[in-house]
Amino acid sequence: MPLHVHAAPDAVLHGLAEYFVAQARAAIAGRGRFSVALSGGNSPKKLYELLAAAPYRAQVAWDKVYFFFGDERNVPPTDPESNYRMAREALLDPLDIADAQVFPVDTSLPPAAAAEAYTRTIQAFFAPEDAVFDLVLLGLGDNSHTASLFPHTPVLHDTSVGAREVFVEEKQAYRITLTAPLLNQARAVAFLVYGADKAAAVQQVMQGARNVEEFPAQLIAPAGELHWFLDMAAAAALPPAAS
Numbered sequence: 001m002p003l004h005v006h007a008a009p010d011a012v013l014h015g016l017a018e019y020f021v022a023q024a025r026a027a028i029a030g031r032g033r034f035s036v037a038l039s040g041g042n043s044p045k046k047l048y049e050l051l052a053a054a055p056y057r058a059q060v061a062w063d064k065v066y067f068f069f070g071d072e073r074n075v076p077p078t079d080p081e082s083n084y085r086m087a088r089e090a091l092l093d094p095l096d097i098a099d100a101q102v103f104p105v106d107t108s109l110p111p112a113a114a115a116e117a118y119t120r121t122i123q124a125f126f127a128p129e130d131a132v133f134d135l136v137l138l139g140l141g142d143n144s145h146t147a148s149l150f151p152h153t154p155v156l157h158d159t160s161v162g163a164r165e166v167f168v169e170e171k172q173a174y175r176i177t178l179t180a181p182l183l184n185q186a187r188a189v190a191f192l193v194y195g196a197d198k199a200a201a202v203q204q205v206m207q208g209a210r211n212v213e214e215f216p217a218q219l220i221a222p223a224g225e226l227h228w229f230l231d232m233a234a235a236a237a238l239p240p241a242a243s
C-alpha cells in the first residue's frame, strides 16, 4: 500500500495532482477514457483547483474524462453543501467540461430513488463491463468515515455494487453513497487527508484493530492500487517507518 506523505498541504496536493494526471493519461491511452469518482467535503477543493490550472490542465485530454461522485448530500445541486456544486465551481466549469461527461446524483428524487437511479446510471455507463472506476478519490472524516460510509450505519454491510441512501444521525440528514464493494472494484483509490484533526483516524484506519463499524474506511481495499496522500500533520500518529 503505497503511502505518500509530504511535509505540507500543498506538496500533498501536487503529489496527488501528478498521480491523477498519470492515471488519466494511462487510462485514456489504454482504454480511450478515464472514469473518476470525485470525493466531496473541503479537502479536495484545492486539488480540483490545481488540476484546472497550469501545468496540470494541459496534461490531460479532459474531453475523455468522465466524472462521478463517491457520495452526495441530499441537497439541490445549487446548495453550498452540494459536492457537485463544489466540483463544478473548482474543476468542471474552469475546465469547460461538457455536461455529457458529468454524472451527478439526481437529488431531486427522494434518497432511495436517487440511489437506485445512480446505480442504474453507473451500470449503464460501464455496461457491458463491470463498473470499475479508473480512480476513486476519497477523504477521511475524523470519525474514520469515507464517502458517506459512516460508523454504525447499515450501508457498511451492504454487499451490493451500487449506490445507497444512508441516514447520517450526526448530520440528521440523508446522503447517497457508493457502496464499499463498488468502490473496491476500482483500479486505483487515493485518499487525500491532511490536518492534525485527522491523525487519530488515519492511524486507526491504517494500523488499528479491524473494526469497520467504528472505522468504516477500513472497508476500502481495492482490487487495484491504494494510495494515501497525507501531510505530516495527518500522518503524525503513524510510526516513522510508515511515513
Ligand SMILES: O=C(O)[C@H](O)[C@@H](O)[C@H](O)[C@H](O)COP(=O)(O)O
Residues within 6 Å of the ligand: 039, 040, 041, 042, 043, 044, 070, 071, 072, 073, 083, 138, 139, 140, 141, 145, 146, 147, 148
Ligand atoms: O461528502 C463528503 O463530505 C465526503 O465525501 C466525505 O467523506 C469527506 O471526504 C470527509 O467527510 C472529509 O471531509 P473534509 O475533507 O471536509 O474534512
